[in-house]
Amino acid sequence: MAGSGLAGHYRGGVLIIDSVTYDAIVAHARRDHPDEACGVVAGPENSDRPERFIPMLNAAMSPTFYEFDSGDLFRLYKEMDERDEVPVVIYHSHTATEAYPSRTDINLAQEPGAHYVLVSTRDGADSPSYDGPVEFRSYRIIDGAVTEEEVKVVADYSNQGDN
Amino acid sequence: MAIELRVPTILRTYTAGEKAVKGDGSTLAEFIDNVNGTHPGLKERIVEGEPEELRRFVNVYVNDEDVRFTGGLQTGVKDGDVVVVLPAVAGG
Numbered sequence: 001m002a003g004s005g006l007a008g009h010y011r012g013g014v015l016i017i018d019s020v021t022y023d024a025i026v027a028h029a030r031r032d033h034p035d036e037a038c039g040v041v042a043g044p045e046n047s048d049r050p051e052r053f054i055p056m057l058n059a060a061m062s063p064t065f066y067e068f069d070s071g072d073l074f075r076l077y078k079e080m081d082e083r084d085e086v087p088v089v090i091y092h093s094h095t096a097t098e099a100y101p102s103r104t105d106i107n108l109a110q111e112p113g114a115h116y117v118l119v120s121t122r123d124g125a126d127s128p129s130y131d132g133p134v135e136f137r138s139y140r141i142i143d144g145a146v147t148e149e150e151v152k153v154v155a156d157y158s159n160q161g162d163n
Numbered sequence: 164m165a166i167e168l169r170v171p172t173i174l175r176t177y178t179a180g181e182k183a184v185k186g187d188g189s190t191l192a193e194f195i196d197n198v199n200g201t202h203p204g205l206k207e208r209i210v211e212g213e214p215e216e217l218r219r220f221v222n223v224y225v226n227d228e229d230v231r232f233t234g235g236l237q238t239g240v241k242d243g244d245v246v247v248v249l250p251a252v253a254g255g
Binding site: 090 | 173220227249
C-alpha cells in the first residue's frame, strides 16, 4: 500500500499505522474540506504506535490554517498524560496544495517526537464520488528540518515486533 | 511548598529531561523568571518582546485556566499551583 514499496526512497524512518486509523484520517480530511482538518493519534509513551484516533476541531476554521483550540489542547494533553500516552501522529490536511509541510507548518512544529502526517484533498479528492488515491505522507519536523518517511499501512500492530 | 511547572517535551532540553520543575513567585512573570534562574533558556521560549508577552504559539495554564483569560503574565500564582506550558498545535 501507500509507500510500502518505496522504502529506499526515504532518508527518514517509517510510520507504521493500521488501516482503520489511516482511513479515519483520510475520511476526516475529506469531510472537513474546504477547511483544513486536524487531529492526533495517541499511543503509549515510547511505543511509536499510533493507537487512539482523536480528531480535533480546527479552531481557525480555515482552508489555509489550523490550530487546536486552547482548551481542547489542554484537555487532550491532560488525558494523554493520565494514560501515559504521547501524540505519536499529528495530522492535518492541505485543501489546495500537496501533502508537504508549508513554511508555517515547519515554523510551528513543536513536537519533536511526533510523526507529522499531511493529507491533501486538492483536485476533488474530497468529493463523495472520488474513489482514487488520496495523498497521505508523513514527516519528522525537528528544528526546522523536514525529513519525509515511509508510510507502512498494516492490518493491525500484532506482528510489528515491539510488543 | 512551591509552584510546579509542567514542561513540554520540546523544552525538556532546558530541564535535563525533567517533566516538571519547581519555582516560586507571586505572579506568572515572577515565577517564570524564578524558574529561568535555575533552568536558563526556558523563559525566552515562553515569553517574547518588550514589554514582555507570552509567545503567540505557546499556551500557558495556571490550574487548568488559560492565562490569556486571567491576566496573562500578571496572573497571580501561589504555593501549590500547577503551571502547564503547551506549545500550540498549529500550522498552515
